[in-house]
Amino acid sequence: MLVSVERVVLHVDLDQFIVAVELLRHPELRGKPVLVGGSGDPKQRGVVAGASYEAREFGVRSGTPLRTAAARCPDAVFLPADRETYLAASADVMAALQEIGGVVEVAGWDEAFMLVDTDDAEETARSVQRHVRERTALACSVGIGDNKLRAKLASGLAKPAGVFRLDMSNWVAVMASRPTDALWGVGSKTAKKLAARGIATVGDLARTAMADLAGEFGPNIGPWLVALAHGYDSTPVTAEPYQARSHGREVTFQRDLRDTAEMRAEVVRLAHVVSDDLAVEDALARRVVVKVRDSRFATHTHGVSLPAPTREAAAIEQAALAALARFPLDRPVRLLGVRAELARSG
Structure with a gap:
C-alpha cells in the first residue's frame, strides 16, 4: 500500500505567551483576567505587554495603556513584565521544536515556521502541540499551509490551542470575505488606502488588476498586494538563525x-x-x-x-x-x- 507523503509548512504560535509563562508561576490565576506590563502597577504609566483571553474580552490588548486597561477591566490581576524569563521560556520552546525534525525557522520569541514531510499533516501538527506541552507546559496553536503566508494565517484561525489548515483548496472560501488587513503584511494604513479605492475585502483585492495598484503603491508593492490576496508566497522556510531587524x-x-x-x-x-x-x-x-x-x-x-x-x-x-x-x-x-x-x- 502506497502512503502519500506531502511537504507542508507549519506555523507554531504560542498562545497568550507572556501570560502563559506567568501562569506557570501563578497557577492560582488561571481563568482570571490577567494583564502583564510595566511594573505591574496600573496607577503608573506603562502599557500592556500580554493579556489573557479573559482580559481580552474587555477590549484590552498588547499596547493598551495600563490605566486604560484598569478602567476597562477593573477586576484584572496586574503583574510586572519579566523579559528575561520570557526569553528563557522561548528558548525552551524553540529547542523542543528542533527535536521534532524538519526545517525550523524561528520567527520571533513566540512563533516559528516548520517545513515537514508528512503523511498526516493534522496529526503531525497535534504531535507538535503535544511535544511542546510536554517539554514546556505551554500551549500553542498550529497552522498548516502550503506556504508561509497561509500557515501564518491558519494559526490565527486555530486559536486557542487548535489546528487549522489553509491552502489553495479552501483559500477563497475562508479568506475572500475577510477585510484586507486580515492578510499578513497589510496594515491599517494600507487597508484604508485600499478601501478608498473600493477594495474592502480580500476577494475584492484578488479581483484587482496588478497594474491598477502600481501607480499608488509602487511597481513592486502594488502587484505584491494582489498576489497576497491570492495567497501566494514564495518565501522559503529557512533554518538560518533568527535575526531581528x-x-x-x-x-x-x-x-x-x-x-x-x-x-x-x-x-x-x-x-x-x-x-x-x-x-x-x-x-x-x-x-x-x-x-x-x-x-x-x-x-x-x-x-x-x-x-x-x-x-x-x-x-x-x-x-x-x-x-x-x-x-x-x-x-x-x-x-x-x-x-x-x-x-x-x-
Whole structure:
C-alpha cells in the first residue's frame, strides 16, 4: 500500500505567551483576567505587554495603556513584565521544536515556521502541540499551509490551542470575505488606502488588476498586494538563525518631561543601553531611530543613518541626538525610545 507523503509548512504560535509563562508561576490565576506590563502597577504609566483571553474580552490588548486597561477591566490581576524569563521560556520552546525534525525557522520569541514531510499533516501538527506541552507546559496553536503566508494565517484561525489548515483548496472560501488587513503584511494604513479605492475585502483585492495598484503603491508593492490576496508566497522556510531587524529600548515617564536637557540626557542613556545590547548580540547598527510620544499620545519617529555599521556608543549617541533634534519638542513628552536598525550579516 502506497502512503502519500506531502511537504507542508507549519506555523507554531504560542498562545497568550507572556501570560502563559506567568501562569506557570501563578497557577492560582488561571481563568482570571490577567494583564502583564510595566511594573505591574496600573496607577503608573506603562502599557500592556500580554493579556489573557479573559482580559481580552474587555477590549484590552498588547499596547493598551495600563490605566486604560484598569478602567476597562477593573477586576484584572496586574503583574510586572519579566523579559528575561520570557526569553528563557522561548528558548525552551524553540529547542523542543528542533527535536521534532524538519526545517525550523524561528520567527520571533513566540512563533516559528516548520517545513515537514508528512503523511498526516493534522496529526503531525497535534504531535507538535503535544511535544511542546510536554517539554514546556505551554500551549500553542498550529497552522498548516502550503506556504508561509497561509500557515501564518491558519494559526490565527486555530486559536486557542487548535489546528487549522489553509491552502489553495479552501483559500477563497475562508479568506475572500475577510477585510484586507486580515492578510499578513497589510496594515491599517494600507487597508484604508485600499478601501478608498473600493477594495474592502480580500476577494475584492484578488479581483484587482496588478497594474491598477502600481501607480499608488509602487511597481513592486502594488502587484505584491494582489498576489497576497491570492495567497501566494514564495518565501522559503529557512533554518538560518533568527535575526531581528532592529533592537531598541524605550521608557515611559511617570511624569512628563518638559525640559529639553532632560530629554537629551534620557536619549543619551538609552543610546548607551542599546549600544551595550548590540555588543551582547554581536550586532551592528546601520541607522538609529528615536521615538517620541507627547502628552497627547501623538507618536512620531525620526531616524539618522550611520556613516558605517557600528555598535560604538559614541556613534549611536550622536545619531540619536541628531534624530531628537528633528523634533519640535514643543509639548511635554511622556515616552522616549531609541532603536537601532541592524545591518544584515553575510
